[in-house]
Amino acid sequence: MPGEFDLIDKYFNRPATSAILGVGDDCALVMPSPGMELAITTDMLLAGRHFSPTDGPGTIGHKALAVNLSDLAAMGATPRWVLMSIGLPDANEKFLKGFTGGFFALAKKFGVELIGGDTTRSGLLTISITAIGEVPAGKALRRDGAKEGDDIWVSGTLGDAAAALAHHQGALRLTTEEAIACFPRLFVPTPRVELGLALRDIAHACIDVSDGFAADLGHILERSGTGAEVEFESLPLSPALKAHEQEDAARNCILAGGDDYELIFTASPDKRPEINALSTKLQLPITRVGHIISWSGRSATDDATRLSIRRHGEQLKLNRTGFDHFGTP
Numbered sequence: 001m002p003g004e005f006d007l008i009d010k011y012f013n014r015p016a017t018s019a020i021l022g023v024g025d026d027c028a029l030v031m032p033s034p035g036m037e038l039a040i041t042t043d044m045l046l047a048g049r050h051f052s053p054t055d056g057p058g059t060i061g062h063k064a065l066a067v068n069l070s071d072l073a074a075m076g077a078t079p080r081w082v083l084m085s086i087g088l089p090d091a092n093e094k095f096l097k098g099f100t101g102g103f104f105a106l107a108k109k110f111g112v113e114l115i116g117g118d119t120t121r122s123g124l125l126t127i128s129i130t131a132i133g134e135v136p137a138g139k140a141l142r143r144d145g146a147k148e149g150d151d152i153w154v155s156g157t158l159g160d161a162a163a164a165l166a167h168h169q170g171a172l173r174l175t176t177e178e179a180i181a182c183f184p185r186l187f188v189p190t191p192r193v194e195l196g197l198a199l200r201d202i203a204h205a206c207i208d209v210s211d212g213f214a215a216d217l218g219h220i221l222e223r224s225g226t227g228a229e230v231e232f233e234s235l236p237l238s239p240a241l242k243a244h245e246q247e248d249a250a251r252n253c254i255l256a257g258g259d260d261y262e263l264i265f266t267a268s269p270d271k272r273p274e275i276n277a278l279s280t281k282l283q284l285p286i287t288r289v290g291h292i293i294s295w296s297g298r299s300a301t302d303d304a305t306r307l308s309i310r311r312h313g314e315q316l317k318l319n320r321t322g323f324d325h326f327g328t329p
């Protein structure tokens with residue numbers, strides 16, 4: 001049975017290239033690039049809650065890193081270094097091999113380096129990753145920068161990951177072809193790092209979609225002290241979600257489903273040509289879905305209506321956790 005240090009050496013210790021000192025000492029040492037601020041984020045994944053212990057180990061490794069890179073992307077930060085704390089039920093080398101395979105493949109793609117962490121025994125498989133990125137001073141894409149008159153944009157498509165989960169749980173019935181299209185969105189999400197970097201000089205506010213479109217856009221609105229008007233018809237949907245759009249379960253995935261890891265951002269209307277060119281360059285749909293409106297002078301009781309989503313001209317009702325009811329055309 002390998003011990004803690006054997007496991008660390010075999011699976012987590014990779015030579016540092018961009019860090020001054022990586023795995024193996026009491027602390028890692030890094031030197032931020034001149035003129036850059038550090039963007040630091042952490043996300044914890046628990047077996048049974050954020051993934052199923054029966055998921056492929058490689059997909060768990062990928063997703064644990066991807067959700068953190070998505071937070072860096074949403075700030076416009078270049079990913080640089082990560083730390084990983086992992087609680088393992090046992091020294092399962094088959095799991096560790098697959099897990100680190102998925103983790104390091106994604107880390108390599110974005111040039112991030114694992115520089116330290118902690119490895120302990122735990123009844124529940126638990127993974128906590130801290131990611132550190134760099135962004136030029138003053139250029140970070142915060143949630144509080146949306147301005148009245150801004151366009152609201154969304155990358156990729158909405159609801160696919162939640163649809164895969166709903167299909168798995170029996171709440172939504174996808175065809176085999178649709179399920180095959182949706183499942184990778186749940187298991188191997190793509191952090192929109194290149195988009196986040198390109199938005200540094202374009203967007204006023206940005207967030208990644210981890211809790212669902214309405215909730216995450218809601219965070220921008222609250223932080224920015226604004227409201228928003230969105231047309232349901234303009235939301236970007238994959239063919240699978242388009243096919244089920246009439247069903248409440250699918251609309252719930254689109255508006256309130258988590259795990260998309262797309263970016264929602266706001267930008268001045270004069271940036272439209274630049275954003276459309278960026279979409280072509282990145283080969284990633286970037287869709288204008290609404291605009292920011294003023295919210296000054298409104299009372300706190302109006303808070304729930306900051307975000308207005310209309311479908312065929314009719315207002316969709318929403319509550320904090322999702323949608324109570326969907327108006328029918």
Ligand code: ADP
Binds near residue numbers: 025086114116119
């Ligand atoms: P300490 O006792 O100082 O906390 P540890 O014995 O826990 O150190 O870890 C030894 C070294 O291995 C440290 O540099 C630590 O950052 C690194 N490390 C431990 N677990 C991991 C992991 N899961 N991923 C990356 N590095 C790790």
Ligand code: MG
Binds near residue numbers: 117119
């Ligand atoms: Mg330790």
